[in-house]
Amino acid sequence: MRESFHRDGFVLVEGLFDAAACDRLQALLRRHADADFGAILNPDRDDFLERQSPPEARVHVAETAAALRAAMREPRMVALLDGLWERPVVGLMSQMLFKEANTRYADQAWQPHQDNNYPRSPNNLYVTINLFLEDADRENGCLYLYPGSHAEPLLPAPPTVSYRESDGRPGTPVEVPAHYEKRDLIVAKGTMLVMHGNLIHGSYANRSPDRSRPMLSMSFIPEGEPFVPGATAQRKVIPLREEL
Numbered sequence: 001m002r003e004s005f006h007r008d009g010f011v012l013v014e015g016l017f018d019a020a021a022c023d024r025l026q027a028l029l030r031r032h033a034d035a036d037f038g039a040i041l042n043p044d045r046d047d048f049l050e051r052q053s054p055p056e057a058r059v060h061v062a063e064t065a066a067a068l069r070a071a072m073r074e075p076r077m078v079a080l081l082d083g084l085w086e087r088p089v090v091g092l093m094s095q096m097l098f099k100e101a102n103t104r105y106a107d108q109a110w111q112p113h114q115d116n117n118y119p120r121s122p123n124n125l126y127v128t129i130n131l132f133l134e135d136a137d138r139e140n141g142c143l144y145l146y147p148g149s150h151a152e153p154l155l156p157a158p159p160t161v162s163y164r165e166s167d168g169r170p171g172t173p174v175e176v177p178a179h180y181e182k183r184d185l186i187v188a189k190g191t192m193l194v195m196h197g198n199l200i201h202g203s204y205a206n207r208s209p210d211r212s213r214p215m216l217s218m219s220f221i222p223e224g225e226p227f228v229p230g231a232t233a234q235r236k237v238i239p240l241r242e243e244l
């Protein structure tokens with residue numbers, strides 16, 4: 001697990017969130033979606049979720065945010081993250097991306113980017129976990145990635161709107177060095193992609209008439225490492241263990 005993460009820049013983990021857990025998270029979150037199924041930033045925080053919820057969903061904010069925070073603190077997932085650099089990690093942010101079939105965000109095809117472009121961990125220790133809440137393939141807008149490209153430093157990338165953008169082209173695009181090979185990430189519901197923050201990846205638009213591609217993204221960094229909070233995401237240290 002740890003070896004393949006360090007070799008390839010990512011690892012796929014199954015069995016931590018079963019189908020029932022995925023369905024529950026999805027059902028809780030769908031209540032807060034707007035008509036376009038725009039992304040929901042930091043659904044584990046009451047204030048963020050409240051601002052992004054339609055009025056009739058505001059009564060559910062506390063329940064949904066608590067469930068999402070519990071997902072970020074899932075003990076086996078946290079133990080796995082702690083093991084990557086043998087340092088305890090903290091959470092920084094979360095995001096729900098629905099890629100709902102037949103909505104304007106179904107077209108959301110992410111340009112090749114490095115997630116660490118946003119928090120800019122100087123020691124390249126930022127990690128993202130993407131939990132697929134349904135099967136994902138080329139048709140419904142799966143991710144693709146370039147194995148090994150986490151060895152790159154942060155590459156130059158123009159600032160790009162990546163939250164509820166208007167053009168369907170989010171992701172601060174980098175030029176992919178020629179020697180990396182693109183790989184489509186076809187995954188089953190419940191699969192977790194554990195991804196090094198410098199790994200170059202993007203995604204396809206959802207062209208399916210009836211299959212959405214919901215994905216819950218959660219980000220982490222070893223405790224004590226610096227990061228850029230960001231005006232939109234407002235990353236902050238989220239403790240993941242019981243405080244004594």
Ligand SMILES: O=C(O)CCC(=O)C(=O)O
Nearest residue numbers: 097110115202203215217
């Ligand atoms: O939702 C997608 O298709 C990709 C999302 C992504 O890479 C990101 O949020 O950084």
Ligand SMILES: [Fe+2]
Nearest residue numbers: 113114115201
């Ligand atoms: Fe990304």
